[in-house]
Structure formats: structure tokens, C-alpha cells
Amino acid sequence: MSDIAMPSGGAHDHGHAHDHPKFLQHHFHSAKQQFEASKLGMWLFLVTEILLFSGLFLAYFMLQARHPEAFISAHHHLDRTMGLVNTVVLLISSFTMVMAVQSAALSRTKATLAYLYVTLGLGGTFMVIKYFEYMHKIHDGLLPGNLYSYAGASVPGEYLFFSMYFVMTGIHGIHILAGMGVIAYLIYRTHKGDYSSAYYTPVDLTGLYWHLVDLIWIYLFPLLYLVS
Amino acid sequence: MAEVLTHTTQATASHPEELNYLNENRGLKSWLFTVDHKRIGVMYFWTIMLMFFIGGVLALVLRTELLTPKQTIVDAATYNQLFTLHGAIMTFMVLVPLIPATLGNFAMPIMLGAKDVAFPRLNLASYYVYVCGAIMAVSAILGGGLDTGWTFYTPYSSTTGGGVSVMTMAAFVLGFSSILTGVNFIATIHKLRAPGMTWYNMPLFIWGMYATSVIQVLATPVIGITMVLLLMERLFQIGIFDANLGGDPVLFQHFFWFYSHPVVYIMILPGMAIISEVIPTFSQKPIFGYKPIAWSSVGIAVVGFLVWGHHMFVSGQSEFAAAVFSFITFLVAIPSGVKIWNWMATMYRGSISLKAPMLYAISFLLLFGIGGLTGLFLGTLAVDVHLHDTYFVVAHFHYVMMGGTLIAFFAGVHYWWPKMFGRMYNETWAAIACLLVFLGFNGTFLPQFILGSRGMPRRYYNYLDQFQFLHVSSTIGSYVLGVGLIMMAVVLIAPLMRKRYDAPSNPWGGASLEWTVSSPAPTHNFHHDPVVTHGPYDYKAARAAEKAGSHA
Numbered sequence: 084m085s086d087i088a089m090p091s092g093g094a095h096d097h098g099h100a101h102d103h104p105k106f107l108q109h110h111f112h113s114a115k116q117q118f119e120a121s122k123l124g125m126w127l128f129l130v131t132e133i134l135l136f137s138g139l140f141l142a143y144f145m146l147q148a149r150h151p152e153a154f155i156s157a158h159h160h161l162d163r164t165m166g167l168v169n170t171v172v173l174l175i176s177s178f179t180m181v182m183a184v185q186s187a188a189l190s191r192t193k194a195t196l197a198y199l200y201v202t203l204g205l206g207g208t209f210m211v212i213k214y215f216e217y218m219h220k221i222h223d224g225l226l227p228g229n230l231y232s233y234a235g236a237s238v239p240g241e242y243l244f245f246s247m248y249f250v251m252t253g254i255h256g257i258h259i260l261a262g263m264g265v266i267a268y269l270i271y272r273t274h275k276g277d278y279s280s281a282y283y284t285p286v287d288l289t290g291l292y293w294h295l296v297d298l299i300w301i302y303l304f305p306l307l308y309l310v311s
Numbered sequence: 312m313a314e315v316l317t318h319t320t321q322a323t324a325s326h327p328e329e330l331n332y333l334n335e336n337r338g339l340k341s342w343l344f345t346v347d348h349k350r351i352g353v354m355y356f357w358t359i360m361l362m363f364f365i366g367g368v369l370a371l372v373l374r375t376e377l378l379t380p381k382q383t384i385v386d387a388a389t390y391n392q393l394f395t396l397h398g399a400i401m402t403f404m405v406l407v408p409l410i411p412a413t414l415g416n417f418a419m420p421i422m423l424g425a426k427d428v429a430f431p432r433l434n435l436a437s438y439y440v441y442v443c444g445a446i447m448a449v450s451a452i453l454g455g456g457l458d459t460g461w462t463f464y465t466p467y468s469s470t471t472g473g474g475v476s477v478m479t480m481a482a483f484v485l486g487f488s489s490i491l492t493g494v495n496f497i498a499t500i501h502k503l504r505a506p507g508m509t510w511y512n513m514p515l516f517i518w519g520m521y522a523t524s525v526i527q528v529l530a531t532p533v534i535g536i537t538m539v540l541l542l543m544e545r546l547f548q549i550g551i552f553d554a555n556l557g558g559d560p561v562l563f564q565h566f567f568w569f570y571s572h573p574v575v576y577i578m579i580l581p582g583m584a585i586i587s588e589v590i591p592t593f594s595q596k597p598i599f600g601y602k603p604i605a606w607s608s609v610g611i612a613v614v615g616f617l618v619w620g621h622h623m624f625v626s627g628q629s630e631f632a633a634a635v636f637s638f639i640t641f642l643v644a645i646p647s648g649v650k651i652w653n654w655m656a657t658m659y660r661g662s663i664s665l666k667a668p669m670l671y672a673i674s675f676l677l678l679f680g681i682g683g684l685t686g687l688f689l690g691t692l693a694v695d696v697h698l699h700d701t702y703f704v705v706a707h708f709h710y711v712m713m714g715g716t717l718i719a720f721f722a723g724v725h726y727w728w729p730k731m732f733g734r735m736y737n738e739t740w741a742a743i744a745c746l747l748v749f750l751g752f753n754g755t756f757l758p759q760f761i762l763g764s765r766g767m768p769r770r771y772y773n774y775l776d777q778f779q780f781l782h783v784s785s786t787i788g789s790y791v792l793g794v795g796l797i798m799m800a801v802v803l804i805a806p807l808m809r810k811r812y813d814a815p816s817n818p819w820g821g822a823s824l825e826w827t828v829s830s831p832a833p834t835h836n837f838h839h840d841p842v843v844t845h846g847p848y849d850y851k852a853a854r855a856a857e858k859a860g861s862h863a
Contacts, residue, residue, distance in 0.1 A: 109425035110503070112840075120429040120502040125492040131532040138536035138566060142551055145562055228547035228556070242555045246549035250540065 106282040118284050125288040129295050143247045150240040157244035158310040160225050166308040169212050173297045176205035184290040187283035199270050206263040258296045265289050332832040346431035351438050352417030366400040369393050374789040377782045380774050384548035387772045398461030403485050410581030414723045416522050421825040424505025424516050424841040427499035437491035451477035463689035465552035465563040469544040479538040486531045493527030507843030514823045514847040519584020522608035526573045534570035561626050568619035576615040582719030586672050589722050590654050592821045594661025597848040600653035607646035614642050621640035624695045640690035647683050667741035671722035674749045678714025703763025706756045733812030733831035739801045747795030754788020822853035
């Protein structure tokens with residue numbers, strides 16, 4: 084608001100004056116305005132994510148209400164230890180992400196890089212553990228819909244549980260992978276020295292996204308692994 | 312094109328040599344990679360008009376087939392595919408993005424006094440995502456086998472031919488485009504208003520865009536996940552929507568309408584937003600009841616989320632739920648009525664000029680009035696049991712969607728055409744085209760109310776002989792409508808062949824910011840950052856400012 088750069092008499096003065104840093108896009112008046120707009124945009128995007136998963140949660144509850152025995156029986160096939168470890172891994176990664184944002188805001192580039200690498204590694208750890216869980220299910224034939232081929236004793240309708248398990252954790256896993264891609268990009272940009280206390284919006288926004296993806300797992304874990 | 316009206320008497324006619332967003336950069340690349348909201352709006356405009364043309368031709372084929380009770384020009388299976396395509400194209404590819412993506416993209420940032428939307432690159436991305444979705448949908452069409460109707464009800468949609476899979480993914484992708492636009496608009500309206508542009512200084516068009524964007528952000532993700540689940544059901548029979556596999560087909564209907572009812576407000580609110588600009592400008596009188604109109608948009612957006620069950624009165628949902636949905640449905644009439652009365656009060660004792668935009672706006676009032684009131688018939692439980700899935704429903708939603716949204720869109724296109732392309736069109740021919748559209752539209756859909764109330768079911772290929780007279784009337788009406796629309800297109804496009812930009816800055820005497828810049832708009836919208844000194848409907852102050860500007 085206060086620092087409106089009025090183009091003076093010079094007709095085609097598009098070479099921005101010194102108060103226009105290079106990260107500031109031409110249609111914003113100030114860095115603050117740009118930051119606030121980006122942040123609002125990210126929150127709105129997160130709202131759409133919450134609604135996307137709400138649909139899945141609702142579908143889960145509907146099916147569980149119709150087939151309570153099948154859901155209880157089926158969830159015993161899940162490995163609670165692996166699920167718990169993954170929950171802890173994501174919680175720690177949320178913490179390191181916060182520290183990355185904090186370091187970027189304080190222009191501590193080295194610390195930012197370190198925290199981003201750790202966050203990326205923890206995301207990778209989550210996916211590796213998930214991979215072993217999936218392989219185990221695939222081996223046993225504990226799969227969704229018409230792929231279900233479990234040989235052992237089971238309650239009718241157990242495949243419905245695995246339908247929801249794979250759709251929900253699958254879509255969540257895609258979100259983790261997308262987040263890891265973005266964090267890798269942040270690492271690249273941080274190496275280039277693009278972020279400092281003056282401009283670290285992408286780190287901040289990725290942090291918000293990463294927390295939401297963690298939060299969704301916090302709900303998925305009891306829902307799928309601790310059915311009662 | 313003999314007597315083209317030019318308003319050279321207007322003081323601020325643009326300098327012929329002045330650069331604008333159309334001619335400052337040239338070449339295909341400068342369009343394909345543009346992040347200018349105006350150019351993106353124009354690209355959306357032509358793309359959506361292409362889809363509208365395809366959907367419209369399909370409609371004419373459908374009406375022609377219905378000329379006789381038995382087979383006329385296409386066989387039954389083709390007919391089923393044609394009405395599915397007509398519905399899917401018109402809702403997902405035309406009506407949803409129609410006004411926000413074209414006129415909203417073009418005019419909204421200028422009306423706010425901003426240089427662009429908050430996220431210009433995201434804006435361009437939304438266009439390409441839309442194009443991807445449209446290509447997927449068209450390939451599903453060409454692949455054949457898509458005959459579920461645009462509602463994709465399970466279990467038929469989860470077990471029938473191959474085109475459905477591609478089409479559901481297309482709907483998912485198109486939804487993404489819609490979300491990107493919504494997020495962009497909300498951030499723009501919150502953060503990029505010019506100094507002096509308070510919330511209550513915003514043109515009501517912006518309020519309409521805001522309410523629309525909120526619905527886009529809140530409702531679209533749900534159809535996204537529904538389409539993913541439907542695809543999973545088709546690929547792996549995961550069992551969620553199929554009763555044979557332990558799922559619930561009514562759950563699909565709930566999911567579908569949780570999005571698809573609010574989506575009709577994504578369609579109609581921008582239409583109402585345009586009417587709120589056109590009526591005061593062509594009455595040269597400040598809008599009556601600014602705040603009620605502004606908040607009624609928000610009210611419709613909120614209530615619109617609570618009425619989806621009125622599509623499912625005969626689906627087997629609980630009677631109590633149905634009664635509640637019916638009651639809340641009536642509530643929608645209140646904010647809609649608030650708008651209609653305020654528009655009429657605005658016209659009362661105004662100095663009304665019946666230019667093409669105003670003619671379309673008045674058509675809107677009549678057609679939307681009929682569409683809205685017949686909606687109350689359908690919201691009434693006992694009546695709906697009789698009218699459900701008949702031509703009465705078809706007539707009702709065409710009155711709201713075409714008579715409402717599309718007619719309002721045409722009003723907006725005629726209103727902003729000089730600002731978009733810098734040329735005036737022929738007023739007389741535009742008025743004749745409007746008359747043909749109005750008559751043709753009523754000719755098409757009034758008979759369908761009678762057909763429906765007499766028991767003609769929708770989507771049927773054959774019908775009883777007694778319905779033939781009304782079907783023939785409807786088809787003749789659709790031909791008149793088609794001629795009117797083509798005439799409108801010719802009237803609008805013919806002036807674009809002229810090399811010179813002849814439109815003045817403010818051909819209609821508007822008071823909002825887009826009329827203070829030259830036509831077509833300059834590349835960066837404003838040469839100096841604007842400061843808002845008078846309201847968007849303060850025509851006296853706008854005239855004074857214009858006069859002062861021309862003497863300076």
C-alpha cells in the first residue's frame with residue numbers, strides 16, 4: 084500500500100526501480116501483498132484437499148457401518164507396528180519441515196538445506212515402509228475388489244476394507260510423493276541461494292502442505308489400523 | 312453492416328495508434344504462453360464457444376429425432392449417446408467455466424483496479440488443464456459407448472461400455488481447472504483491490520464471482536473423489552457403489568449431487584452478477600439495494616450446499632430427509648427473489664436504453680423468473696413425485712441454465728465486447744438476433760412444461776402419438792433458436808474484420824473502472840495505478856470525472 088512505485092515521465096520504464104526485488108511479480112505492489120496472496124491461495128488449496136479426503140472418509144464410514152464384522156476382521160491383516168513407525172516418521176518430518184521454514188525465514192541457508200534433506204529422507208522412509216506393507220498385502224492377495232484372492236479364512240466382504248485401504252493410502256501416498264518432489268525442488272532453489280528472510284514463500288507454503296498431508300495420515304492410521 | 316453505431320461524441324475515444332493487449336505482442340506464441348488475464352479470457356472464450364457450438368448441434372439433432380414418435384434420423388443407441396454428450400458438454404465444458412473463465416477473467420481484475428489476477432501462471436495452467444479435459448471428453452465421445460446420461464448413475468455407469476472411464480477422468484480434470492480458477496479469483500479479490508476499492512465499493516459482478524469461486528473451491532473436490540471412486544469401481548469392482556458387491560448406489564447419488572447441485576449455482580451466480588452490472592448501466596441509475604444483492608449471492612452459495620437431496624426424492628432416501636431438503640429448497644427462492652426485485656426497483660424510473668445487453672438482461676428476468684418459479688414446483692415433495700424425470704424437469708433446468716446463465720452471458724458478451732475487441736457491433740441486428748433467441752427459446756421449452764406435466768418422461772427415444780404436436784412445436788422453436796444464435800454470432804464477429812479499433816472507452820456510460828481505460832484494454836490495464844473515488848454505480852460522478860478527464 085505505502086510503497087506504490089509510480090512510473091514517472093519516462094515512457095517505457097519497465098526496468099523496475101531498486102525497491103522492486105526480482106522475486107516480486109509486476110502485478111503486486113509489495114512483497115507483503117504477494118506473500119499474503121500466495122498464502123491465501125495455499126490455504127484455499129488445502130481446503131480442497133480436505134474436502135477431497137472427506138469424500139473418502141465418508142465412503143469409509145458408510146461401508147464400515149454396513150459391514151462392521153468384515154472391517155474388524157480385515158484390519159487384523161494390517162501391520163500395526165509398521166503403521167505406528169510410519170506415523171512417528173511423518174510426525175518427525177513435520178517438525179523438521181517447521182525448522183526448515185524457520186531457518187529460511189532467518190536466512191540460515193545451511194540449516195534450511197539440512198532440514199529439507201532430512202524431511203525429504205523421512206518422506207522417503209515413509210514410502211519405503213509403505214512399499215513393504217503393500218508388497219506383503221499383494222503377496223497374500225489382500226487386495227481391493229475383484230483382485231482379492233486371500234486363501235485363508237475370512238469374513239465375507241473383507242475386500243471392501245482393502246478397497247478403502249488401498250484407495251485411501253494410495254491417494255495419500257501420491258500426496259507424499261508430490262510433496263517430496265516439491266521439497267526436492269526447494270532444495271535445488273535453496274542451493275541456488277534463492278531464499279532468504281526477504282523471500283521464502285515457497286518454503287512456507289510447502290510446509291503448510293506437508294503438515295496437511297501428515298495430518299491426514301494421523302486420521303488414516305487409527306481409522307485403518309485400529310478398527311474396533 | 313451499413314449503419315454501425317459509433318459513439319464518437321463520447322469524449323474519451325481511444326487514440327487509433329495506441330497499443331493494447333491485442334496488438335502489443337503478436338504471433339501465436341505470444342498467445343499460447345501469455346499470462347495476461349485478458350488474453351487467457353479471450354482464449355477461454357473461443358474454446359468454450361467451440362464446445363457450445365458442438366453441444367448446440369447435438370441438441371438440434373436430438374430435437375430433429377423427436378419430430379416423430381418412432382425413429383426419425385438416428386437409432387435408439389445413438390440417441391442415448393447423443394443426449395449424454397449434449398448434457399456432459401453443456402454442463403462440464405460450457406456452463407461451469409462459461410462466465411468466470413471468459414468474462415470473469417477478462418473484466419474482473421480491471422474492475423478491481425488490478426494489473427492481473429493473483430496467480431497469472433496458474434490462470435494459464437487452468438486453461439490448458441481445461442483443454443486437456445475437453446480433449447479427453449471428446450475422445451470419450453469418439454470412442455463411443457457413453458450412454459449413461461451426464462449424471463453417471465451407478466450401477467449402470469460402473470458396468471457399461473468403455474467410454475465412461477475416460478469421461479469420468481475428463482470430469483476430474485475439468486474440475487481441477489475449475490478449482491484453479493476459483494482459488495485464483497478468491498485470492499485476487501481479497502488481496503489485489505485498488506486503493507479505495509472497499510468490499511462495498513466493488514461492482515456486484517465481483518461479489519458474484521466471489522460467491523461462485525467459494526462454491527468452486529468447496530464443491531469441486533467432492534466430484535473429483537467421486538469420479539476417482541467410480542473409476543476404481545469400473546476397473547477393480549471395489550464394491551463401494553454396487554449393491555451386489557456390498558456397496559450403496561444411493562451413496563453415489565449423494566456424492567454426485569453434493570457437487571452437482573451447488574454447481575448449478577456456479578453456473579447461475581455469475582449470470583446474476585452480469586445482470587447486476589447491465590441493468591444499472593442501461594438505466595443510468597445507481598443499483599437499488601446493493602448490500603442485499605451482494606449478500607444474497609453469498610446466501611445462495613451457502614444454502615446451495617444444503618439442498619442436494621431434492622434431486623433424490625424418489626431414490627429411496629429417508630422421508631424425513633426428503634422433507635428437510637424440500638423445505639431448505641424453498642429457502643433458495645428468498646435470495647433469488649431479493650435479486651429480482653432489486654433489479655426491477657433499479658429500473659423503476661431509470662432512463663432505460665434498450666441496447667442489446669439490456670435486451671438480453673430483460674430476457675433474463677423473464678426467463679429466469681419462469682425457471683426459478685417452476686423450480687418451486689419441483690422442490691415440493693408430492694408434486695415432484697409426479698414430475699420427477701419428466702420433460703417438466705428438462706424445461707425447468709433449461710429455463711434456469713440457458714434462459715438464465717446463457718442469456719446473461721450473452722448480455723455480458725454484448726456489454727464487454729467493445730472492451731474486449733475494440734469494435735462496436737450493429738445495434739439493430741443485435742436486437743433482432745436477441746428477439747429470435749428469446750422467441751426460439753420459449754418456443755422450444757414452453758411446450759416441454761406441458762409435455763412433462765402430461766407424463767412425457769425425459770431421455771425417451773420414442774413417445775406416444777398424442778405428444779407429437781408438442782414435440783414438433785418444441786423442435787420448430789429450437790430451429791428458430793439456432794438461427795437466432797447464429798445471427799448473434801455473425802453480428803458480433805463481423806465487426807472484428809475491420810482493421811481499425813473504433814469503440815470508445817465508455818460506450819454505455821458505465822461507472823466501474825473497466826470503462827475508464829481505452830478499448831481494447833491496454834496490456835497492463837492501467838497506465839497509472841487507479842485510486843477509486845466513487846462507487847461502481849455512481850453514474851453522475853463517473854460522467855463528471857470523464858468530463859474533467861477530457862478537458863485535462
